[in-house]
Amino acid sequence: MSHPLRVAVADDELFMRNYLQKTLSLMGHEVVAVAPNGEELVEQCRATNPDLVILDVEMPGTDGLSAAAEIYRERPIPIIVITAYHSSHYLQRARQSHVAAYLVKPIKRADLETVVKRLACRSRPAEAEPVSLR
Amino acid sequence: MPDYPALHVLAIDDDEDTRANLKDILELDQYHVDTAASAAEALDRRNWADYAAIIVDWRLPDVSAAELLPRFKDLAPEAAVIVVTGYADLQGAIVALRQGAADYILKPIKPEELRARLAHIAARKRADADLREAQQRAVQAERLAAIGQTVTSMAHESRNALQRIQAALEMLAPEVQDRPTALEYVADIQQAEEGLLRLYEQLRRYAAPAILNREKSHLGDILQEAWFQLLGMRKGRECRLQEMGAEIDLEAQVDWFAIGQVFRNILENSLAACPDPVEIDVSWAETSLNGRPAVRVAIQDNGPGMTAEQKQRIFEPFFTTKRHGTGLGMAIAKNIVDSHGGQIMVGPGRGRGTEIVIVLPREVP
Numbered sequence: 355m356s357h358p359l360r361v362a363v364a365d366d367e368l369f370m371r372n373y374l375q376k377t378l379s380l381m382g383h384e385v386v387a388v389a390p391n392g393e394e395l396v397e398q399c400r401a402t403n404p405d406l407v408i409l410d411v412e413m414p415g416t417d418g419l420s421a422a423a424e425i426y427r428e429r430p431i432p433i434i435v436i437t438a439y440h441s442s443h444y445l446q447r448a449r450q451s452h453v454a455a456y457l458v459k460p461i462k463r464a465d466l467e468t469v470v471k472r473l474a475c476r477s478r479p480a481e482a483e484p485v486s487l488r
Numbered sequence: 489m490p491d492y493p494a495l496h497v498l499a500i501d502d503d504e505d506t507r508a509n510l511k512d513i514l515e516l517d518q519y520h521v522d523t524a525a526s527a528a529e530a531l532d533r534r535n536w537a538d539y540a541a542i543i544v545d546w547r548l549p550d551v552s553a554a555e556l557l558p559r560f561k562d563l564a565p566e567a568a569v570i571v572v573t574g575y576a577d578l579q580g581a582i583v584a585l586r587q588g589a590a591d592y593i594l595k596p597i598k599p600e601e602l603r604a605r606l607a608h609i610a611a612r613k614r615a616d617a618d619l620r621e622a623q624q625r626a627v628q629a630e631r632l633a634a635i636g637q638t639v640t641s642m643a644h645e646s647r648n649a650l651q652r653i654q655a656a657l658e659m660l661a662p663e664v665q666d667r668p669t670a671l672e673y674v675a676d677i678q679q680a681e682e683g684l685l686r687l688y689e690q691l692r693r694y695a696a697p698a699i700l701n702r703e704k705s706h707l708g709d710i711l712q713e714a715w716f717q718l719l720g721m722r723k724g725r726e727c728r729l730q731e732m733g734a735e736i737d738l739e740a741q742v743d744w745f746a747i748g749q750v751f752r753n754i755l756e757n758s759l760a761a762c763p764d765p766v767e768i769d770v771s772w773a774e775t776s777l778n779g780r781p782a783v784r785v786a787i788q789d790n791g792p793g794m795t796a797e798q799k800q801r802i803f804e805p806f807f808t809t810k811r812h813g814t815g816l817g818m819a820i821a822k823n824i825v826d827s828h829g830g831q832i833m834v835g836p837g838r839g840r841g842t843e844i845v846i847v848l849p850r851e852v853p
Contacts, residue, residue: 367648373655438647440692441640442699460650460685463658 359474362387362404364395364421365436366413374408377463381470392416399425406473408466411437411444419444419451426452432473436461494520495540495610500530500556501572502549506597510543513599514606527551536563540613541606543593546573546580554580557587568609572597636695643688653681690816693749694805700743700827702852707738707747707783711770714751718759726765729755733772740783740850746824747848750832753817754787754844760810761791761842777831781850786835788843799834829853 361383363374368390375385383406387398391413399407407425411418422433432454437444440458448456455469497519499510507523514521522539524530527550542560546553553571560569568590573581581592591605657678664670708731715729758768767790775784794802794809801807803822808815825832830848837843 367652369652370655373659376659377655438644438651440643440647459647460654460681462654 357474359383359405359470360386360402361406361408362389362395362399362402363407364389364392364409364413364418366390366410370410370436377466378408378470380463381467383470392418392421395421396424400428403429405431406470407431407433409433409435411435411439419447419453422448422453423451434466434469434473494518495606495613496520496522496535496538497541497543497606498522498524498530498533498539498567499543500524500527500548501543501545502526503545506545509597510602513597513602517603517606519606527553527556530556531559531563537566539564539567541590541609542567542569543602544569544571546571546577546584554583554587557584557589561588568613570602570605570609639688639691639695643692646684646688650681650685653677657681687814690814690820694816694820694823700746702741702743702828704739705742705744705747707740707742707785707848708734708772709738710742710744710748711751711785714748714755717748717752718755721756721759725759727759727768728765729768729770731770731772734770736772736774736783738772738783740848741852742828742848743824747828750821750824750846751787753821757810757817758787758789758791758842760813762789763791766790775847777829777847777849780853782830782847783850784845784847786843786845788835788837788841790839790841793837793840793842794834802834803832 361378363371363378363385365371365374371388371390375388378385386402386404387395389395389398392409393416395407395409396416407422409418409421413421416424418435418437422435425431426433430452433452434455434457435448435453436457436459438459445456454473457465457469497514499507499514499521500523501507501510502525504525507525511521511523522533522535524533527548530544542564544553544556544560548556557569560567569584569588571581571584571589571592572595573584573592574595581594584592590609593602593605657674661671661674664674711731755768759766762768769788771786771788773784773786775782798809802818804815805819806815807819822832825846825848828848829852830846832844832846835843835845
């Protein structure tokens, strides 16, 4: 297993927040911030300085991609987007927002594990091609 | 009249010479001419739907043309009726026009005049047919766009639901670890979820407008990569893929990913249909398509082959012979090949098995 990471997650669905939190803990990582929207995630990232951010695109208020751009501007850390949007328009925006990995729902624990491991190995700042696993 | 099928004309006249004359004149212009000597003989015909024009003598011995006109309207609503009258009977011509005849012509029939009238009718029929076809195409395009939009939003909503199913299954599995039956149900749900995801994925690809990124690519390399990607499906099976004619120039301006998908869909069908050992023969050849250089590839397998009905319907969306197929694979392949300006068809093949033939132009037109 890769070394434990401090991870911040954001999703407007409580169910997904719980899932990500549980799954990341099972993978041996520490979830240091859990936010229901983009604004709160940006705030919590400032407070907790995570190693990695995992966030949903569709959230009320500031959407995931705008939040990703802001977080990256303040501290260039790897950002993983998990979204139900499967379109080149979003992929393009994700690239511009310095998103390191673009995962299309539904994702499995194994998918997440692969991507997190790959990003953890990479020297920062991460500037990678977005990937779509399925 | 190039490109248009010959128009059918029915000529009704009791005079044998006139009938023979009409037939001769009109066949000069490649019309397909049937004749009848009386109203009764004409009404006996069974191919009324064929006629684009009916030439009828106003004075028939058995039934008057005035009575016949309403019958024509029922029997051949699309046909244009030309009434033949004498100078002495102009009144008849006026009645005929009032009853819906398209035109009248005076006896003795002047060949040039008749040909001109019919040519006019033929031109109008062709314009109508073109318009109808254009309208049909527009409706089809609109329908596809609507399906595309619906599928996109449905797939999007469904992905969120599928994610919940996936997450719930992952969290449920450890809770029931000591209950084998429950774990089997978990696996069943997982499988169903993956099947549904595949269906959405295929639907999305089918309905999405094909945006091609055409670059000079080596078709043989694309084929080999597609074959490599099917490694999972080939695992534990005896399969071979043999290429013939691969020494020709296989470079063409195509979308690598899209054509890879076409090959994958075809090879996947072969792997699903053929018993071991699977033998797939791929033959490459130079050809031309609409006067432009093209590459022809024929992919032949040694499976059970297809029935005539299957051959005819293979490219229809949702047509499948597989138990777990979505029936979109070949429809997607056809969409992709069509959007490259190419052709895909079922080949004659040799012996049993199925042969799919693709012709791809080398350059973007």
